Amino acid sequence: MSLIDLFHKLRRFVHPYRLLVVATLFLTLVGAFTAQVNAWILRYAVDSISAIINHGQGLKAGYTVLITITCILLGKEVLNTFVQFGQKYFGERLRILVAQDLAQAMIEKILTYRVTFYTDNDNEAGRLQTRIDRGIASLTRLVQIFFIEILPLFANSIIALIMMFYANFYVGLIGLCIIPIYFYVTHRQALKLGSWRRKQRDYRETKSQGIISIIESIMVIKSFNREQLESTKQLTLQKELTDNQMKTRHISFVFDGIKSFIEQFGVVLIIILTAFLVLNGQMTIGAIMFHILLFSNVSAPIRQLHRIYDEMNDGLIYAESYFQILEADNEAEPSGQYINKNLKGLFELKQVNFTYPNGKQALHDINMRIEPNKITALVGLSGAGKSTLINLLDKFYTPDSGQIYLDGVDLAEYDTHFLRENIGLVLQRNHIFNGTIEENIRYGNPNADFDTVVDAAKKAFIHDQIMLLPEQYQSKALELSGGQQQRIAIARMFIKNPPIIFLDEPTASLDAIATEQIKNSLDAIKKDRTVIIISHSISQIIDSDYIYVMKDGRLMEGGTHEELYEQNGTYSEIFNAMARSLNIDKITDKIGKIQNK
Numbered sequence: 001m002s003l004i005d006l007f008h009k010l011r012r013f014v015h016p017y018r019l020l021v022v023a024t025l026f027l028t029l030v031g032a033f034t035a036q037v038n039a040w041i042l043r044y045a046v047d048s049i050s051a052i053i054n055h056g057q058g059l060k061a062g063y064t065v066l067i068t069i070t071c072i073l074l075g076k077e078v079l080n081t082f083v084q085f086g087q088k089y090f091g092e093r094l095r096i097l098v099a100q101d102l103a104q105a106m107i108e109k110i111l112t113y114r115v116t117f118y119t120d121n122d123n124e125a126g127r128l129q130t131r132i133d134r135g136i137a138s139l140t141r142l143v144q145i146f147f148i149e150i151l152p153l154f155a156n157s158i159i160a161l162i163m164m165f166y167a168n169f170y171v172g173l174i175g176l177c178i179i180p181i182y183f184y185v186t187h188r189q190a191l192k193l194g195s196w197r198r199k200q201r202d203y204r205e206t207k208s209q210g211i212i213s214i215i216e217s218i219m220v221i222k223s224f225n226r227e228q229l230e231s232t233k234q235l236t237l238q239k240e241l242t243d244n245q246m247k248t249r250h251i252s253f254v255f256d257g258i259k260s261f262i263e264q265f266g267v268v269l270i271i272i273l274t275a276f277l278v279l280n281g282q283m284t285i286g287a288i289m290f291h292i293l294l295f296s297n298v299s300a301p302i303r304q305l306h307r308i309y310d311e312m313n314d315g316l317i318y319a320e321s322y323f324q325i326l327e328a329d330n331e332a333e334p335s336g337q338y339i340n341k342n343l344k345g346l347f348e349l350k351q352v353n354f355t356y357p358n359g360k361q362a363l364h365d366i367n368m369r370i371e372p373n374k375i376t377a378l379v380g381l382s383g384a385g386k387s388t389l390i391n392l393l394d395k396f397y398t399p400d401s402g403q404i405y406l407d408g409v410d411l412a413e414y415d416t417h418f419l420r421e422n423i424g425l426v427l428q429r430n431h432i433f434n435g436t437i438e439e440n441i442r443y444g445n446p447n448a449d450f451d452t453v454v455d456a457a458k459k460a461f462i463h464d465q466i467m468l469l470p471e472q473y474q475s476k477a478l479e480l481s482g483g484q485q486q487r488i489a490i491a492r493m494f495i496k497n498p499p500i501i502f503l504d505e506p507t508a509s510l511d512a513i514a515t516e517q518i519k520n521s522l523d524a525i526k527k528d529r530t531v532i533i534i535s536h537s538i539s540q541i542i543d544s545d546y547i548y549v550m551k552d553g554r555l556m557e558g559g560t561h562e563e564l565y566e567q568n569g570t571y572s573e574i575f576n577a578m579a580r581s582l583n584i585d586k587i588t589d590k591i592g593k594i595q596n597k
C-alpha cells in the first residue's frame with residue numbers, strides 16, 4: 001500500500017474531526033513563525049551590542065536594546081505557550097477520537113465476517129489481536145503525522161530557508177542542498193529497514209500467539225511436565241526476535257551517524273561562508289549566529305522528518321494489516337432477503353458436498369430430510385461430519401455443491417440474521433461470557449425480564465443450584481462448573497425460544513442426573529419445533545424419532561432405532577459398541593437381581 005492510498009483511506013476517519021485539524025494546523029503555522037524570532041533577535045543583539053562597543057558607549061546606551069530583546073523574547077514565549085498547549089491538546093484529542101473510531105469500525109466489521117475467517121490459521125486470536133492493536137496504534141500515529149505534524153514541519157523549514165536566501169543567496173543554497181541529501185539518505189535507510197521490520201512484525205505476532213497458547217494449555221503442559229519444552233520453544237523465538245531487533249538497530253545507528261555528519265558538515269560550511277562574508281565586509285558579525293540558527297531551523301524539522309519517515313514506514317506495515325482485515329469484503333457473510341414469518345422447520349439436503357478451507361472434504365453427497373415436530377438424531381463416530389452438517393444448516397459455512405432447503409426455500413436465499421434468530425444452538429462446550437449468570441442467560445433474549453430468566457433456568461434444571469450460590473443470579477457465570485455452565489447455555493436457548501434447535505452433544509459434560517433432567521425438558525420443548533441432536537448417549541438416541549447415521553462424511557443409513565438396528569449395519573455396530581462400553585450386561589444383571597429380591 002502506498003502512502004497516498006493510506007492517506008485516502010484515513011481521510012474518512014479524520015473527516016468528522018476536520019475542525020480540530022484546521023485549528024491545530026493554524027496554531028502550528030503560528031508556531032513556525034515564532035520559531036524564527038530567536039535568529040532575528042540574536043542577530044539584532046549581536047550587531048547592536050557590537051555597534052555600542054565600537055562607538056565606545058557604555059551600559060546606558062544598551063538599555064533600549066536589552067528592553068527590546070526581553071520584551072520580544074518574553075512576548076514570543078507567552079504566545080508560544082498558548083500555541084503549544086493548543087497544538088498538543090487538539091492533536092491529542094484528534095488522535096484519541098480517531099483511535100476510538102478505528103477500533104469500533106474494526107469490531108463492527110469483523111463481527112460480520114464468516115466463520116471461516118476465524119478458523120484460518122493466519123487469523124488465530126493472538127495474531128489477529130496483535131495486528132489490530134498495533135494497526136490502530138500505528139494508524140493513529142499516522143493520522144497525527146499526516147494531519148498535524150508534516151505540514152507545520154515543512155512550513156518551519158521552508159520559512160527558515162526563505163529567510164536564509166533573503167540573507168544571502170549562497171547561504172540559502174547550502175541550506176537547500178542539505179535537504180535532498182538528507183531525504184536520499186533517509187530513503188535508503190527506510191528501504192534497508194523495510195524487510196527487517198516486516199519480519200519483526202511476524203515474530204511479534206507469533207510470540208503473542210505463543211503466550212496465549214501457553215495460558216490456554218497450562219494444565220496440559222503441567223500434567224505432561226513439558227514446561228522445559230515450551231520454554232525452549234519460546235526461547236528460540238525470542239532469540240530470532242532479538243537478532244532481528246539488533247539488526248534493525250545496527251542499520252539505524254549507521255544511518256543516523258551519516259545523517260548527523262551531513263548536518264554538522266552543513267553547519268561548518270555555513271560558518272566558513274558567513275565568516276568569509278563578514279571578513280569581506282559584506283555582513284555584520286551578527287550574521288554568523290543568524291545563519292547558524294536559521295540553518296538549524298531548516299535542519300531540525302528535517303531531522304524530525306526522518307523520525308517521521310521511520311515511524312511512517314513502521315506504521316505502514318501495521319496499517320496495511322489493519323486495512324487488510326477491515327476491507328476483507330470477501331469474508332463478509334452472505335445473506336439473502338427471504339424472511340418466512342411462519343417457519344415450520346423442514347430441512348431438505350440434496351447432494352450436499354462440503355470442503356473446509358484447508359482442503360478437508362467433510363461431507364460427501366448428503367441427502368437428508370429433517371422433519372419438524374420431531375427429534376432427529378445424528379449418530380456416527382467422532383469426525384463423521386455431524387457438527388459440520390449442523391454448521392451448514394446454521395449457514396456458518398456454505399456447501400461446495402448441492403442444495404439445502406428450509407421449508408422448500410434455498411437456505412442461501414434466507415436472511416441470515418432472521419435464520420439465526422430462529423435457530424437455537426447448544427454446543428458441547430458453550431461459551432460463557434464474562435458476566436453474571438443473569439446476563440449470560442439473558443443473552444438469549446436481551447428484552448427478557450428477570451422472571452423469564454428464572455423460568456428458563458428452571459427449565460434447564462439449574463435454578464435450584466443458582467439459588468444456593470451466595471450471590472444467586474448475580475454470581476459470576478465463569479465460576480460455575482462445566483456442567484453448570486452447560487445448563488446456563490441450555491437456559492439461554494430456552495429463553496431464546498426458537499422454532500429450530502440444534503444440540504451438539506449437549507449433555508456430554510453433564511452428570512447422569514442432570515442429563516436425565518435435561519432430557520425431560522428437551523422432550524417437553526420438541527413440540528412444534530425441529531430438533532436435531534448429535535449425541536453419544538444411548539438414551540437420547542433411542543428416544544429420538546428419526547436417526548441418521550454418518551460415517552467419514554457420508555450418510556450411511558436413516559430410520560427409527562428399531563429399523564436401523566435390524567439392518568445390522570453401521571448403526572447396530574455403533575449401538576452395540578456403545579452398549580458394551582456401558583457394560584450393559586452387568587448393569588441389567590444387577591438391576592435384575594435387585595428386582596428379584
Ligand code: ADP
Binds near residue numbers: 361380384385389
Ligand atoms: P463430528 O461432529 O462428526 O465429530 P466434524 O463435523 O466435527 O465431525 O468433523 C468432520 C471432519 O471435518 C473431521 O475430519 C474434522 O477433522 C474436519 N474438520 C472439522 N472442523 C474443521 C475445520 N474448521 N477445518 C478443517 N477441518 C475440519
